[in-house]
Amino acid sequence: DAGVTQSPTHLIKTRGQQVTLRCSPKSGHDTVSWYQQALGQGPQFIFQYYEEEERQRGNFPDRFSGHQFPNYSSELNVNALLLGDSALYLCASSLVTGGSGAFFGQGTRLTVV
Amino acid sequence: AQSVTQLDSHVSVSEGTPVLLRCNYSSSYSPSLFWYVQHPNKGLQLLLKYTSAATLVKGINGFEAEFKKSETSFHLTKPSAHMSDAAEYFCVVSSNSGYSTLTFGKGTMLLVSP
Structure with missing residues (x-):
């Protein structure tokens, strides 16, 4: 079991550009959530996908969007990048029933210059 | 609403x-x-999870951690620290309202000296 895998591991983008981050959930998991972790902070919930639909969304602007594919993998897209978008982006997979916690990938470190 | x-x-x-x-923690x-x-x-x-079974x-x-509802606390303990325990620790709450989203605390950095 490969666990949760994210790609790429590191990324450098220029302000104003767009970026796509990818996540493959743990085998057997059907729900993918994305979190943003700024330096020195706890992760903040961006949104969650289940059955290819966005189920819940945190307090993030529409520049942040996502997608879930039939195989449960997911993408996070960020448009019009700002310097403040620099962070570690974590993908978490879980079961829709919840309660058992989530398994996290190693994250993608995004740096916006 | 929930918070940690x-x-x-x-x-x-x-x-x-x-x-x-x-x-x-605080949770509705x-x-x-x-x-x-x-x-x-x-x-x-x-590290561990509490889901309404043993406290x-x-x-x-x-x-290990003990869930104390009357104190709304969930403190983490270990009898004897090891150098490899040095890391950041996050306490997290998830409501059982049907969504498994997680709310994180700001973290505690554990420093272990020899």
Whole structure:
């Protein structure tokens, strides 16, 4: 079991550009959530996908969007990048029933210059 | 609505001494509670979880936590710290309202000296 895998591991983008981050959930998991972790902070919930639909969304602007594919993998897209978008982006997979916690990938470190 | 307060941003202990990381929570629903650990430049690893079964929860690497509803607390303990325990620890709450989204505390950095 490969666990949760994210790609790429590191990324450098220029302000104003767009970026796509990818996540493959743990085998057997059907729900993918994305979190943003700024330096020195706890992760903040961006949104969650289940059955290819966005189920819940945190307090993030529409520049942040996502997608879930039939195989449960997911993408996070960020448009019009700002310097403040620099962070570690974590993908978490879980079961829709919840309660058992989530398994996290190693994250993608995004740096916006 | 749910929230988590980790009462200490940093905790320093000597190797071999007990560890106590404090966490208080607030939740509108009967919560599930978790502790995650994050080593430098790494993702998050689940240490333990409370999901309305036994109030004393045992996790990996000798850690345990006690759910106290009357105090709305979920403190993490370990009898004897090891150098490899040095990391950031996050207390996390998840409502059981049908969504498994997680709300994180701000984290406690555990420093272990020889």
